[in-house]
Amino acid sequence: MLANSFKKVGLATIRNNKFYLSNTLASQKQFIQKFNMTTGASKKVLHEGNINKNVRNVEYAVRGALAIRAEEIREALENGEKFPFKSVVGCNIGNPQQVGQKPITFFRQVAALTEVPELLEGENLAKTEALFPKDVIARAKEIISHVKTVGAYSHSQGVPYIRQRVAKFTEERDGFSADPNHIFLTSGASAGVQLGLQLLIEHSNVGVMIPIPQYPLYTASLALFDGKPVPYYLDESSDWGLNVDDLRASLKKSRDEGVDVRSLVIINPGNPTGQCLTFDNMKEIVQFCKEEKLILMADEVYQVNIYQPETRPFHSFKKVVRSLGPEYDDFELISFHSISKGMIGECGRRGGYFELCGFDPKVIAQIYKIASVSLCPNVPGQIMVDLMLHPPAKGDESYDLYHSELNGIYESLKRRALKLCAAFNSLEGVTCNEAQGAMYLFPQITLPAGAVEAAKAQGTQPDELYCMELLNATGVCLVPGSGFGQKDGTYHFRSTFLPPENLFDDFIGGIKQFHENFLAKYN
């Protein structure tokens, strides 16, 4: 049974067969403590027992029990409560600016001026020029000439000008033509992924192949839209590589069990696993999808977070598909991108886009219709997409600053990735692959039998126990591997390498000390 294969990988949605599970309950219990309600649930019209069961089935570990506990500690620290540490270090979410990453100056300056276009003209202009570089002013003018105002609903698919700019970007990136009418601006990549999955899931037996481990947006959205996750494993022993034979075996197994598998999700570079696929591997994947009639959903939000550019450069799936020639003109691909990642890290603004290749125009019309019910993606987020894809060029007044900011972040991320990886590998019973891309490490940890038993007694997962004790002891917040899925009997956690570089020694020291104590406690 599929359910069993899920049980093996420890996927939350499947552990959840009976709709009530420790992980959820634990997180809910903590959450509920924050509410001070005078009346019980029984009198209510709406209660946990009669809400949409798909909603109930959703699990989302990135913002689960650990994140909620971290928030509690943060508040307690602010209120002067004492802990064995000074601050919470959030390594649980890819949220760079929350942990101190500075925004790119040019992007923010243009964004500011698009808010107040009257600063771009008349007697204000001279004063504006005292504060903003000329290319910032010119760019803001250019954007406002097309967008008119950030305060009006745009076209539901996104401002036509910005879609043209996205098309220009992917054309230059891939060397193949792009159609602005096949591009949808979104409120972050997540909104696009959810829309795509919602569209695909015709009925509850439709399956979507997802990597294990995976970013839990996929299992959460599949639960919400009542589709079936069909897991395929990434190979930890070869840098979280993806083997097409494994894809084929997983697909066959699910189809044999009667699941109507229609799509394959690839996260490249990987989240939480950080691998970056080779061109040849991607070619095989595309061929596999064509043979098996699978829509390819390519989550490419980490496309510029590439740390081994010589050996593992990023290639877009669109480039791979188009490189395969006219036979693949019909191939159905959705590619997602975001302003939240890369070196820009503008998570709070919620911007992104997806590009459709080879889609039936009637299906595109349906996507447009659903997008239109939400009116439009937020316009400041759309503008940031344009800026991210078309930063200052060499010779522009802002170029040097832009380049040094971008490069500073990039080089530091590379250093932090290596340093944290080495630190994890130095811990007893921990092994960690290097990050070829993205923002995360996903080390495997061998937990003492005592810890596994203690977790069982507490009704929690062993890796969640480890992470919760780490948080309470050091303030470092990770996400347990069980939230992403992992092979039965293995334990992992995901850590970003985003905390400020000057805090790294401290925070690594804290983890090392905790780890020793934890082993001593449970061995």
Place this chain on the structure above:
Amino acid sequence: MLANSFKKVGLATIRNNKFYLSNTLASQKQFIQKFNMTTGASKKVLHEGNINKNVRNVEYAVRGALAIRAEEIREALENGEKFPFKSVVGCNIGNPQQVGQKPITFFRQVAALTEVPELLEGENLAKTEALFPKDVIARAKEIISHVKTVGAYSHSQGVPYIRQRVAKFTEERDGFSADPNHIFLTSGASAGVQLGLQLLIEHSNVGVMIPIPQYPLYTASLALFDGKPVPYYLDESSDWGLNVDDLRASLKKSRDEGVDVRSLVIINPGNPTGQCLTFDNMKEIVQFCKEEKLILMADEVYQVNIYQPETRPFHSFKKVVRSLGPEYDDFELISFHSISKGMIGECGRRGGYFELCGFDPKVIAQIYKIASVSLCPNVPGQIMVDLMLHPPAKGDESYDLYHSELNGIYESLKRRALKLCAAFNSLEGVTCNEAQGAMYLFPQITLPAGAVEAAKAQGTQPDELYCMELLNATGVCLVPGSGFGQKDGTYHFRSTFLPPENLFDDFIGGIKQFHENFLAKYN
């Protein structure tokens, strides 16, 4: 049968029983012409026949065939094509800044400075003070001290500080306490409404009472989440009033037919109908919900668009519920608000919130969980919610400008509402209620039998035919009443009164001329 009762009111989702209907097909056909695909649909993995049927069932007239045609004309005009008019006048969407409404200066100035916080300090400050008033700078500083950066994901429920500010606002508005933990910031009210409905719809037999006519977000979302719309009629002959006996009759009828009705949606002030409910009427509605165990969803996004403040002031449902005493402490209410309407009209930014009253904490935890899958509402939109609810106070440097801008828009909206209403009433066969609130008029129009037949022959609705011919002749874009629901055999259209006041005579003149020609053509 329920389906029949829907057929009577002409509701698109129900006309849609067989999933293929003229209205959708017409709009899709036009949309598809814009795509230039070389291959047919039949080869595709994903096609119209195998997508999520709920997606297929959605109809959304506000951005339907009329809006798409208007967009085509706009593009054609830009490319120099000739039409019998100079520009498209978009009266189809409540999108004030698109048709020339100026943003409120204070709001935008603060928004700009939150983008570039380094302008608030050091040697920049003097230059910034040359461009921005002191209270703008102080406010931006205050916000940044809590929000830190607009570039980081916030708490999934919204920045705690901003939720406190929302709570403060509703406390001051209603005179009853509010809990920031029961407030969720959202990407516009639509996102909140969709989340609420998604939660409520346990299975496909769950019914939600909606007004007829209604803003089609409700039918669209019910189709998307596979719930049942349960219509109740607003009484056109008494200013689109709401009669609780009608609510009761409609509820009984649906429950007798086996529908599991769980919620009542009230749009107050009304969209598209513009009525504003009296306190006593609202009390009856709340009592009705309590008796019948219905969750009340109150769409209160037009709460400051009130044009008869002496006779029809706005009251929030929360105030009504709390006024009814401790017996109603348990009463379950969701109230929605938005930055897109009012005099602020910041549609493009996508901001809003909902406040929960009397909800089961476990249900709130579920809402939080779903909100967290989308990470957070966009932070610039959250900031605008704070600004809208807490504008400059008397004595602040920006107060006079703020007040004159706000009041200028408000008084002009009042004048435009009256003028357009009078113009509609002057047309042969047209009657129109005055707007007590909101941004729309919803006149009834008697169409000649010839027009009804012509529409039938074209496979379209008679009111859609009228609106399409009006658009092609004058550039004025309305939304046909069939998109909102209307009593069988009656025809309406919705028009905003948002076009600039100086264009009003021209645009009304165009409608009058067209109307005469239309009657002459079909009589």
